[in-house]
Every structure is written in structure tokens, then in C-alpha cells.
Amino acid sequence: MKTIEKCPKCGGEMEEGMIRADPVSGPINIWWVPPNVGFLSNQGERIGFGFTRVEFKGFRCPKCRIVIFSYGKEEEETTEK
Ligand SMILES: [Zn+2]
Numbered sequence: 001m002k003t004i005e006k007c008p009k010c011g012g013e014m015e016e017g018m019i020r021a022d023p024v025s026g027p028i029n030i031w032w033v034p035p036n037v038g039f040l041s042n043q044g045e046r047i048g049f050g051f052t053r054v055e056f057k058g059f060r061c062p063k064c065r066i067v068i069f070s071y072g073k074e075e076e077e078t079t080e081k
Contacts, residue, residue, distance in 0.1 A: 004068055007061035014059035019069050021054040030054050032071075047071040 004014050021028055030048030037043045048054040048071060058069030 004059045007064055007066060008068075009064045009066055010061065012061055012063055014061055014068070016059055017057075019056040019058060019067060021048070021050075023050075023052070027051045028054055030056075030071075 006012070007014055021030060028048075028050055029046055031044040032047045033041075033044035048056065056069040056071050058067055060067045
């Protein structure tokens with residue numbers, strides 16, 4: 001993943017980390033959904049799935065509460081060029 005050092009909103013320093021999602025019971029799906037899509041719609045792209053945990057590497061600005069994260073396998077991203 002390309003290193004993002006500056007927040008796109010305030011220009012401040014970004015912290016490296018990850019988004020972690022833990023299921024309470026059963027597997028977990030993470031979806032990217034376009035705006036103005038109803039709660040019951042199944043539109044969107046599944047960007048994460050796991051039986052025990054889903055993680056996305058990324059960077060956050062704690063001041064603006066913005067998170068920039070990558071999804072999918074990094075090996076696939078680098079070989080697609
Ligand atoms: Zn910021």
C-alpha cells in the first residue's frame with residue numbers, strides 16, 4: 001500500500017494502523033455501498049469477509065476522524081499494473 005503521510009482534509013500527519021472488524025456470532029461481511037442506497041438494498045461490493053476477523057490496513061487522522069484504508073490483497077494490487 002502506498003504510504004499516505006498527510007491528511008487530505010487538514011494536511012496533518014496520518015497515523016498508520018488498521019480497521020479491524022470482529023463478528024459477535026457467525027461470519028462477517030464488509031460492504032462498500034454507494035450513497036442513497038436503502039438499508040434493505042443488496043447493492044454494493046463486498047470488500048471483506050471472514051469467519052473470525054476482517055482487517056483493512058490504512059491510515060487515520062484522529063483530528064478529522066478520517067480513515068483511508070486499502071482492501072483486497074496487496075499482492076493482487078501490485079500484479080495488476
Ligand atoms: Zn486531518
